[in-house]
Amino acid sequence: MRKLFSMIVAALVCVSAMAEIQRPKLVVGLVVDQMRWDYLYYYYDQYGEGGLRKLVDDGFSFENTMINYVPTVTAIGHTSIYTGTTPALHGICGNDFYINGKRTYCCGDETVQSVGSNSKEGQMSPRNNLASGIGDVLKIATDYKAKVIGVALKDRAAILPAGHGADAAYWWDGSAGHFVSSTYYMTELPKWVQATNKQIGVKPGTDIKRSPEGIVKTFQMAIAALENEQMGQDDITDMLAISISSTDVIGHAIGTRGPENQAAYMELDSQLANFFQVLDQKVGKGNYLLFLSADHGAAHNPNVMKEHNIPSGGLEMWNKMKVIEETVKAQFGFEGEEKVILGENAGRIFLNHAYIAASGKKVCEVKQAVINELKKIDELIYVVDFEKALTTTMPKLLRERIANGYNPARSGDIFIVPKAGWENVSDKPDYVGTTHGMWNPYDAHIPFVLYGWHVNPGETSEPSYIVDIAPTICQMLHIQMPNSCIGNAKEMK
Secondary structure (H helix, E strand, C coil), X not given: CHHXXXXXXXXXXXXXXXXXXXXXXXXXXXXXXXXXXXXXXXXHHHCCCCCHHHHHHHCEEECCEECCCCCCCHHHHHHHHHHCCCHHHHCCCCCEEEECCEEEECCEXXXXXXXXXXXXXXCECCCCCCXXXXXXXXXXXXXXXXXXXXXXXXXXXXXXXXCCCCCEEEEEECCCCEEEEECCCCCCCCHHHHHHHHHHCCCCCCCCCCCHHHHHHHHHHHHHHHHHCXXXXXXXXXXXXXXXXXXXHHHHHHCCCCHHHHHHHHHHHHHHHHHHHHHHHHHHCCCEEEEEECCCCCCCCHHHHHHCCCCCEECCHHHHHHHHHHHHHHHHCCCCCCCCEEEEECCEEEECHHHHHHCCCCHHHHHHHHHHHHCCCCCEEEEEEHHHHHHCCCCHHHHXXXXXXXXXXXXXXXXXEECCCEECCCCCCCCCCCCCCCCCHHHHEECEEEEEXXXXXXXXXXCEEHHHHHHHHHHHHCCCCCCCCCCCCCCCC
């Protein structure tokens, strides 16, 4: 009898403990495309009291958060933040990559149709992502009652963070001048989305991505989703994944400095301050958990660096690869117009395996010939055979990041590592923009700041990585981490 009583007491204690598990009403992920870590401080004195400065002052910042793979580009960054893993496992190996010799856009899906327009810009889904994300495990933990929605101007920035099981993802269709979705999620835009589009839509064909206006409309759509879907209004934790895309488009065009870049971050600061007020009113102060991060950083403009005697330059790999293509074809006697090198993208070189084999040549020999030609380029430190990355003589950090970015079916054959300061941009003296993709801190050092529910102000310089974000959020929610997660939950201390 005593044994039975003890068992009952133990069971009641267990149930009581389960009942005491607390979660925020809402999780908000805010990923700012191309936001270098130092932008938290470069513009700090210009930020207002209620936006980004509020995050720095009242949030907890993981100051030494790095991207632990290459290349450092948008699609990979958004996916890695929410899945807690790298391209080797989630398979999103770039914005574009090749699968079986076919160029593939990361979210492209011809099996679905656009919802909200008649263009191909809506033919998107998360199906190329091989891993689950925070939203997926949150769905599972709540018996699929949680609402999960992604919002961004870029399709990949809305779709990949929201995950496979999301209720919706909304992105900007420039040809339509408003937000759309795809039949992966729904057959018709909800009435509130149609109404929001009428309110904030623009003339079809108008480019809002390269202006602060894009930041404004992203937050308007996010707030509309929050209010109309009643997110954070019950005891079931919801997730709203927001990405700010205009900062990347502006950065590519004018670099990491200048009035346009400054205007973008001032608008981001203003919109975030307003968003905090909406969250406090609608969800309740202390009832939501927000994290800020970035998919990658960016290099400073090479011409600006040269003016100050800092080594830098543009690789212009598109020209160099044309010469290498001609050289290798002549060396092996390839005939016809078909290319031996399918393409170069973000430091990855893809060979045309089918054409090489059909021509009676060995892929390994052609690959080595391409490597030999690439090694003649003075601006490159290493030229790496992806399959031999872990046995190539170079710093351990580079070996690991190259291996983490390598998926045998999608990453190509060769990876190049340029000298610091060299990116694949124009080397002309009038070039004013920038790009990203490399292992270096200017591309790989990103912000990771927590704010709100159960977060005390503070910071740490202990090393952390982009793949640690998802398990950290999941641990705070007391839910299982995503299915391919390799990161570690970080403590706020």
